[in-house]
Amino acid sequence: MTSSATVSRGPAPQPAGPPAGPGPSGGGPARMSRRRRARTGWFFASPALIVIAAVTVFPVLFSVLLSFADVRLEYGGFRLLSLTGDHYAAVLSSPEWRYALVFTFGFTAVTVLLELVLGTAVALVLERLGAARGWVLAVLLLPWALINVVAAQLWGYLFNGTYGGLTWLFEQILGRQPDILGQPASAMGAMVVVDVWKTTPFVAIVVLAGLMLIPGDVYEAAEIDGAGAWTTFWKVTLPQLRPIMAIAVLFRILQAFGIFDLPFVLTQGGPGTATESLAMLGYKTLFQNLDIGRGAAVATTTAIIVISCCLLFLRVFKTQADEGGRA
Numbered sequence: 001m002t003s004s005a006t007v008s009r010g011p012a013p014q015p016a017g018p019p020a021g022p023g024p025s026g027g028g029p030a031r032m033s034r035r036r037r038a039r040t041g042w043f044f045a046s047p048a049l050i051v052i053a054a055v056t057v058f059p060v061l062f063s064v065l066l067s068f069a070d071v072r073l074e075y076g077g078f079r080l081l082s083l084t085g086d087h088y089a090a091v092l093s094s095p096e097w098r099y100a101l102v103f104t105f106g107f108t109a110v111t112v113l114l115e116l117v118l119g120t121a122v123a124l125v126l127e128r129l130g131a132a133r134g135w136v137l138a139v140l141l142l143p144w145a146l147i148n149v150v151a152a153q154l155w156g157y158l159f160n161g162t163y164g165g166l167t168w169l170f171e172q173i174l175g176r177q178p179d180i181l182g183q184p185a186s187a188m189g190a191m192v193v194v195d196v197w198k199t200t201p202f203v204a205i206v207v208l209a210g211l212m213l214i215p216g217d218v219y220e221a222a223e224i225d226g227a228g229a230w231t232t233f234w235k236v237t238l239p240q241l242r243p244i245m246a247i248a249v250l251f252r253i254l255q256a257f258g259i260f261d262l263p264f265v266l267t268q269g270g271p272g273t274a275t276e277s278l279a280m281l282g283y284k285t286l287f288q289n290l291d292i293g294r295g296a297a298v299a300t301t302t303a304i305i306v307i308s309c310c311l312l313f314l315r316v317f318k319t320q321a322d323e324g325g326r327a
Helices: 028-067 086-092 095-128 133-145 148-159 165-174 184-213 216-224 229-257 261-266 278-288 292-326
Strands: 069-074 077-083
Touching: 028 069, 028 292, 069 292, 086 292, 095 133, 095 184, 095 229, 095 278, 095 292, 133 184, 148 165, 148 184, 148 261, 184 229, 184 261, 216 229, 229 292, 261 278, 278 292
Parallel strands: none
Antiparallel strands: 069 077
């Protein structure tokens, strides 16, 4: 007898398709989770952002507003009367502003160049030191660790025309007692010496960090090719150091262009206005002459010039780096 068996079949398989989700592309829960984490991050970062805006962004914007405003001093404060561009016209046509601009540019160019050359030389020496490198670095950091006001005051004692140690030394050599801070040329030279003495260690440490990152096989390849020490420096070391040197130069441009404490303590901008920087001119205009609008205009123009110089420097550096990479 033939028996028939009944085979139960399940539901027919469904064709494969995209996973179900709220959107056409799927991944809804993951996207919502990312958005939730982003909102949480902004929530926790908001106190810091508010503080930064309060102490950085708002003063800058308010200074720009003051530079365009007709400000009248009153008892207990000041009042903004109207907006005007006369402050910028007065600043740009002022011979004091033009001289301060030339002095600041010259001071920045000379000090940054000297510090870059001397700092690179010191870094090359430090790289070849052995166990004594730590002690030399500690001694080298002492000038940089000093507060600018303290360093300027110490050098002011050395340059003093009556009891200064350097004045006495020059008198023994030259046979006369020079007035170092009383003559325009020597006062400018004294400021350059102090700034180079104080800031060269910073450049040296930055360049030394770049030297430590250069792989040793690069030097081995140059030695195999028969390159000497001078050729190795120019063809191997210097191209490798360009990015780190650009960072050092950029920081030094920002610091040197806004120099204030050194001339304020060392020379008070004198003799006359021979060592008066843009920062000192803004300080005198704003706090001594109480010309708020013009002082804010000096500060704003200085900031614009610094930002423009830094952007130009970065553009030139990027162009050179791209040309070197293509070569």
